Amino acid sequence: MQSKSKIFCVYLLIFSYIPLSAQIHISVPLENQVYYILEQAEMKGLCAPMSGIKPYTRSVVISAIKEILFSDSADKLKSVEREILEQYLNNFSKPKTGIDWQRGAYYGETTLGKSDALLSINMGVIADIEGSSGTYSSGDYYLGTEVWMGAYVNGDLGNNVSYDFSAEGGLIRAPRNKHPGRYNTYYEGFVDEFEENSEFENKKIITYSEPLTHFPYTYKKRWDSSVFFLSISELSDLAGFEAWPNGISGGYNLMSELTGSFFENKLIMRLGRLSHEWGSTSFGSSLAFNQMARPFLGVEAEFNPFSWFSIATLTGVLEYYNAEGIYESPKTSQNAFSITMLQFKYKNYLFLDFVDAAVWPKRFELGYMAPITNNFFYQNNSGKFDNMALTVSLKAQYPGLGNVWVSLFVDEMQLTSEMFELDRTMIAGQAGMSFPLPFLSFSSIKLSYTMINPYCYTHHRNYVPWYGDLRMEKAYTNNGVSLGYYLPPNSDEILVRFSTMPAKNINTHLQYQLIRHGADFGSSAVDGSNLLSELDPYDRNTNDVLKRFFLQDGAYQWMHIIKTGAEWKLPKTPVTLYGEAGTVISYFTNIDDGKANDGSPHDYSIIDTPEYPKSNGFIVTLGFRVFSR
Numbered sequence: 001m002q003s004k005s006k007i008f009c010v011y012l013l014i015f016s017y018i019p020l021s022a023q024i025h026i027s028v029p030l031e032n033q034v035y036y037i038l039e040q041a042e043m044k045g046l047c048a049p050m051s052g053i054k055p056y057t058r059s060v061v062i063s064a065i066k067e068i069l070f071s072d073s074a075d076k077l078k079s080v081e082r083e084i085l086e087q088y089l090n091n092f093s094k095p096k097t098g099i100d101w102q103r104g105a106y107y108g109e110t111t112l113g114k115s116d117a118l119l120s121i122n123m124g125v126i127a128d129i130e131g132s133s134g135t136y137s138s139g140d141y142y143l144g145t146e147v148w149m150g151a152y153v154n155g156d157l158g159n160n161v162s163y164d165f166s167a168e169g170g171l172i173r174a175p176r177n178k179h180p181g182r183y184n185t186y187y188e189g190f191v192d193e194f195e196e197n198s199e200f201e202n203k204k205i206i207t208y209s210e211p212l213t214h215f216p217y218t219y220k221k222r223w224d225s226s227v228f229f230l231s232i233s234e235l236s237d238l239a240g241f242e243a244w245p246n247g248i249s250g251g252y253n254l255m256s257e258l259t260g261s262f263f264e265n266k267l268i269m270r271l272g273r274l275s276h277e278w279g280s281t282s283f284g285s286s287l288a289f290n291q292m293a294r295p296f297l298g299v300e301a302e303f304n305p306f307s308w309f310s311i312a313t314l315t316g317v318l319e320y321y322n323a324e325g326i327y328e329s330p331k332t333s334q335n336a337f338s339i340t341m342l343q344f345k346y347k348n349y350l351f352l353d354f355v356d357a358a359v360w361p362k363r364f365e366l367g368y369m370a371p372i373t374n375n376f377f378y379q380n381n382s383g384k385f386d387n388m389a390l391t392v393s394l395k396a397q398y399p400g401l402g403n404v405w406v407s408l409f410v411d412e413m414q415l416t417s418e419m420f421e422l423d424r425t426m427i428a429g430q431a432g433m434s435f436p437l438p439f440l441s442f443s444s445i446k447l448s449y450t451m452i453n454p455y456c457y458t459h460h461r462n463y464v465p466w467y468g469d470l471r472m473e474k475a476y477t478n479n480g481v482s483l484g485y486y487l488p489p490n491s492d493e494i495l496v497r498f499s500t501m502p503a504k505n506i507n508t509h510l511q512y513q514l515i516r517h518g519a520d521f522g523s524s525a526v527d528g529s530n531l532l533s534e535l536d537p538y539d540r541n542t543n544d545v546l547k548r549f550f551l552q553d554g555a556y557q558w559m560h561i562i563k564t565g566a567e568w569k570l571p572k573t574p575v576t577l578y579g580e581a582g583t584v585i586s587y588f589t590n591i592d593d594g595k596a597n598d599g600s601p602h603d604y605s606i607i608d609t610p611e612y613p614k615s616n617g618f619i620v621t622l623g624f625r626v627f628s629r
Contacts, residue, residue, distance in 0.1 A: 024062070025162035025261045025268075026154050027055040029629065030275050030291045033507055033567070034061055034088050035283050036499065040442045041068050043434065045348055045399025046076070052280040052343050052353060053302050053312045054291075057162075058092045060265055065089045080441040083504045095122065102574050104627030109155075120155040126168075130623030132213035137616040144213030145248075146222065147171045152629065161260045164272075168253050172227065172245045174211040174219060179521030180611060183207050185534045187527035187545055199462050199471055205532050207520045208244075215619055216515060216559055216584065217486045220292055221479070223251030226322045243322040243480075255295065266304045273297040278312070278341050279407070280351035280395045282446055285485075287409035287428045288355040288391040289339060292486040294319065294479040296337070313340045313371035317362065321480030332461065332473050335359050337483065338368040338375065348399050355391035357483075361464050361472045387411075387459040387474040389484075402435025402444075409484060411456050411476065414541065421547045423528050424540040426456045428485060432495075443500035454490040454518070454528025454548050455535045457482045477531055490518035490529040492550070508566035511582075519555035522611045524590050526554035544599025552591055552601035555612050560585040563619075579622040588612035 028034060035054065038061070041047050046068045051060070065085050068074065077085070095107040105124030112119055132144040150168030157163060182204040184190065190202045211219045226241035227249035242249065257272025275295045279286035298316020320333035339357040344350075358368050358375040367378035368386075376388045390410045397403035411426035419425050432448030461471040476483050487493055497511040518526035520533075527533065528548070540546055547553075563582025570577065590612065591602035608614045 024059045024156060025057045025160070025259045026164040027257060027259065027270075027272070027274055028058055028061055028092075030055055030277055033501075036507075037084065037088065037442055037501075038064055039283050040436055040444055042348065043397065043399065043403060043436055043444070044073075044076070046071055046073050048307070049345050049348050049351065051302065051304065051310060051312075052278060052351070053310070053341065054277040054283075055274060057259060057261060057265070057268060059261055060268075062089065062092050063265065065092075078441045080501070080504060084442065084501060087504060102572075104574055112158075117158040118156050119158075121153060122155050123153045124151070124629070125627055126150045126152070126629060127626040128623065128628070129625075130621060132621040133619070134212045134214075135618045136212075138613070140212075142175045142212040143173070144175060144211065145171065145173045146623070148222065160262055161258070163258050165256045166254070168222075170222065170251050170253075171230075171248060172223060172251055173248050174213060174244070175246050176211050176244065177209040179207045179209065181521055181523075181525075183520050183525055183530060183532075184527065185532055186536055188525075189545075190536060200460065200534075200537060201471075203532075203534075205530075207530060212617075213619065214621070215561055215563055215580075215582065217488075221294060221481070222253055224253045225319070226326065227251045241322060241326045268302045270300050271298075272300075276314070278339070278355065279391075279393055280343065280353050281393055281405045281407050281430070282403075282432060282434050282448070285405075285407070285430060285432060285448060285450075287393075287407050287430055287450075287485050288341075288357060288389070289483060290485055292481070293483045294481045296478055298337070308345050310343045311340070311371060312343075314338070315369045318359070318478045321477075323480070332470050334362050334467070334472065335474060336362050336365075336368070337478070340371045340375075349397055351393075351395040351397070351405075353391070353393040355389075355393075357389045357391070357476075358386050359389075359459070359474050359476055359483075360386035361467060361474065363466055385462075385464045387476060389476060400436070402433060404431075404433040406431045409456070411458075412535075416541060418541075421549070422541060423454050423535060423546040423548050425548075426453055426458070426535070428452045428456050430485075437500070440500050441502065443498075446495070446497045446499070448495045449493070450485060450487065450495070451492045452485060452487045452489055454526070455533055456489045457484055458489060458528070458531055458533045458535065460534040460537060475531055480531070482531060487515065488517060488520075488529065488531055489533060490526055490548070490550070492516050505569040505571060506566065508564070510564045511562070513559070513561040515559045515561065516551065517557050517559075518550075518553075519557060519588065519612065522555060524555035524612070526556070547599050549601035551589060551604055555588050555590045555607075556604075557586060557588050557612075565621075574627045576625045576628055578624070579620070581620045582618075584615075584617040584619065586617070587614040 042050050047064050099106045107122045109120035128148045130146040134142045148168050148170035152166035154164035185203040210216045227245045230248050259270040261268050273295050275291055276289050277286050277291040278289035296316045296318050298314045300314035302312040304310040315338045318335040318337050320330040322329050342354045344352040356375050367373045393407040395405035407430040409428040413425045430450045434446040437443040457476040459474040461473050464472050494514040499509045501507045518529035520530040561584050565580030567578040588607050589604045590607045591604045
């Protein structure tokens with residue numbers, strides 16, 4: 001047994017000296033399974049606490065993996081876990097020069113003059129092809145597809161700066177249904193008290209179902225800007241800029257970054273268009289800045305001067321949602337986004353986050369860009385034209401046993417005795433726990449409860465001095481998608497997820513969700529249940545219409561979701577197979593007829609009507625990736 005341990009230690013020492021300089025500071029995509037692995041390692045106490053600011057750079061991931069493999073607790077790793085970590089360390093290490101057919105890439109490097117500064121270039125191609133289907137008890141059947149081909153180029157500019165540019169083109173189809181009727185952005189019967197001022201117009205909007213070939217609230221748009229419908233009769237016929245690929249459509253996406261890392265990763269600076277996840281809570285659970293949000297171009301920095309404290313800041317320009325065309329839609333959606341997070345840690349036991357964020361119509365506003373000021377108080381000095389948000393999260397962890405956390409996102413609220421009955425209490429809350437399973441490799445169970453109040457993440461449109469007679473939209477969204485949690489306003493969720501990596505190249509999961517959401521369509525629609533909702537600016541504390549009684553103030557959809565999925569990297573090939581399958585049991589509840597919005601709660605019961613029908617669905621997704629990054 002001792003000889004085996006010595007051989008393993010020698011192997012690790014040799015492995016640790018593999019050159020790791022290629023593309024060392026570019027970001028690791030949030031879809032990479034390494035984030036789950038590092039979260040499990042931190043929870044087991046195998047590495048120092050990881051930053052709550054994601055994405056990580058490759059150098060950060062490499063350092064964390066090496067720390068796990070060389071830690072005093074490394075003997076607690078199962079053989080499969082060691083193999084998994086070694087595989088990821090190899091994936092992020094310096095490739096061989098020349099063409100590598102396993103990666104579908106070419107790598108080359110040189111040095112600059114006497115400085116010996118490394119200049120490298122890595123060029124490759126990728127493909128991701130997916131088919132999906134949804135079959136429903138109504139007899140309806142839907143097919144969806146995602147066919148993406150892409151290319152990338154990245155490398156290093158010296159020892160501290162790395163670059164990455166990627167482009168993808170694809171054919172997509174994600175059918176969804178239009179809901180009956182139109183939804184009020186305020187509420188049925190709202191009338192502006194000052195009729196000559198159209199600032200608070202009650203707009204009628206069309207709402208849609210979730211994509212019918214994917215599980216509810218899991219579909220992430222992969223295309224940028226708009227899609228281009230393709231005529232079935234003539235594939236070369238482009239139908240122009242459209243908002244959604246209900247039919248076969250073409251699309252593209254462009255991602256890029258220029259990242260510098262200094263003082264052994266204590267200072268990381270980046271200019272890039274990427275997805276983010278900010279927070280010490282379980283990966284994917286952030287209420288303030290979630291990976292399900294659409295990417296946008298921003299300038300960001302993270303500074304970790306001490307093991308117990310870090311600060312991060314980002315300012316970027318948000319993108320519009322093409323609901324009314326490429327010219328009309330962006331007229332009222334000209335926003336920037338600034339966010340700052342302070343993270344405090346006590347060893348590997350306590351984590352405390354403070355997040356300060358603002359969505360603000362674009363102008364040269366130094367206060368929001370500077371992390372040394374507080375956005376909430378700064379707005380009081382500069383004028384109330386913007387949308388402020390605060391988030392506080394606390395996680396307690398005992399290495400080896402697991403962790404528990406609570407998180408509170410505050411969009412708007414006022415401390416009164418009836419605050420929890422008021423629509424203006426625009427908050428989101430979450431409590432959860434996660435614990436490892438010691439008898440399986442990199443396995444865990446996650447349980448969480450999340451509540452999103454009505455109007456949370458929304459904001460009423462109003463005039464701002466520098467945009468004339470245009471009413472600017474300032475919801476906490478980017479390209480029509482929440483920057484925070486993936487659920488819409490007036491929702492809650494119970495989530496139970498089991499995840500495991502039983503073998504070196506396999507990861508799998510089993511998940512149950514109960515999601516309840518206020519209807520944003522039909523005769524019993526509940527105000528404040530859509531990201532386009534707007535809160536009545538008048539008498540918010542006294543208007544009986546603006547009171548919330550979850551499940552007891554209108555129609556609500558209940559969704560029981562059970563699904564399982566897996567991913568398998570075929571050994572000695574560049575191909576990864578993945579799939580997911582499960583069922584969605586959906587039905588509605590409604591209160592007694594004619595008593596909605598009267599300022600009091602009412603009993604509710606399950607209904608089944610043409611407007612709010614029961615439905616059972618079976619959803620399957622199958623796909624494969626070639627030369628994944």
